[in-house]
Amino acid sequence: MTPAHASPPRSGRAPAGDIPMLTWQGQPIDCATCPHADMRAEQGVENGCERGHSCVQDAYARRIDRFFRAHRELANQHLDHPYFEVRAIAARYADLFHLTPLLRDEDETVRLQVALRVPQRHLLTLxxxxxxxxxxxxxxxxxEGQLSRLLHDPDYEVRTVLARRLPLALLPLLVADADTQVRRAVAERIEMPALWRLADDRAPEVRRIVARRAPPGLLAALACDDDWGVRWQVAERLDARQHAALLQRLTQDEDPEVRAMAHSRFAPIPFVAGAPHGGHRP
Known part of the structure; x- marks a missing residue:
């Protein structure tokens, strides 16, 4: 039941979703005691203040966000609010030079928003x-010049991001990373000859990437790999005119997918009018 001192939703709009209209402390929202109560007397939802839809008192993040989207000029005033969602959402809209105190906020949701916006010199703090x-x-x-600070981060996802962003000259530093996902990201970018250091990686998914990217002249070394996917990649890349013997060997592979791929590489080369004798493979 709505308390007598609480204003009903002005436009009759239903609250977003089925989430109740409560403050972050679990109490009914009281518009009369809100520091922004004067907005209720102006233009309703067009003014960005409507209980149950756009409200800085609400515990629901979407309603808080609607409020600050309409009132960016108020964000700076709420960066020390006791509710972490208000601080985090206000941080999306506040002036950059007001965000520095939030670098050490007690809540990671707030610090996450700060990390998305602060200048590089403050980002190092995080x-x-x-x-x-x-x-x-x-x-x-x-x-890029600062990424090496995170090379020994304990979290594999952080190191995976590094593997996708580090300058190529630094990628060999992650070749022996303990996590397969990191080494996969490294294998996708690293250049020869450092790529070949992953040719005997313990994870077959890493070796498959090596087989897909290594120079054709090195593929013979991977043709006997224990993983069928590596051998399939080798067969898929071999040219029948240059590696006929190796392809012939792969047509006898124990895996049917590898055999099928090796056989397909011996498919007749289509004749193309005007092409050199023997046609060409597209």
Whole structure:
């Protein structure tokens, strides 16, 4: 039942979803005691203040966000609000030079929003943040020249981001990473001859990438790999005119998919009018 002192939704709009209209402390929303109560006397939802839809008192993040989208000029005033969702959402809209105190906010949701916006010189402060999601955002935004600060991060996802962003000259530093996902990301970018260091990686999914990217002249070394997927990649890349013997061997492979791929590489070369004798493979 709505308290007598609480204003009903002005436009009759139903609250977003089925989430009740309560404050972050679990109490009914009281528009009369709100510091922004004067907005209710102006233009309703067009003014960005409507209980159950756009409200800074509400515990529901979407309603808080609607409020600050309409009132960016008020965001700076709410960066020290006791409710972490208000601080985090206000941080999306506040002036950049007001965000520095939030670098050490007690809640990771707030620090995550700060990591998405602060300038590079402040972003370095978050390299050692205790929460992985914050450090992941740091790794996504940090200048290339500073990424090496995160090379020994304990979280594999942070190091995976590094493997996708590090300058190529530094990628060999992650070749022996303990996590398969990191080494896969490294294998997708690293250049020869460092790529070949992953040819005997313990994870077949890493070796498959090596087989897909290595120079054709090195593929023979992978043709006897224990993983059928590696051998399939080898067969798929071999040219029948240059590696006939190796392909012939793969037509006898124990795996039917590998045999089928090897046989397909011996398919007749189609004749193309005007092409050199023997046609060409598209």
């Amino acid at each position: 390299c050692d943040d205790p929460h992985r999601e914050v450090r992941i955002r740091v790794a996504q935004r940090l200048d």
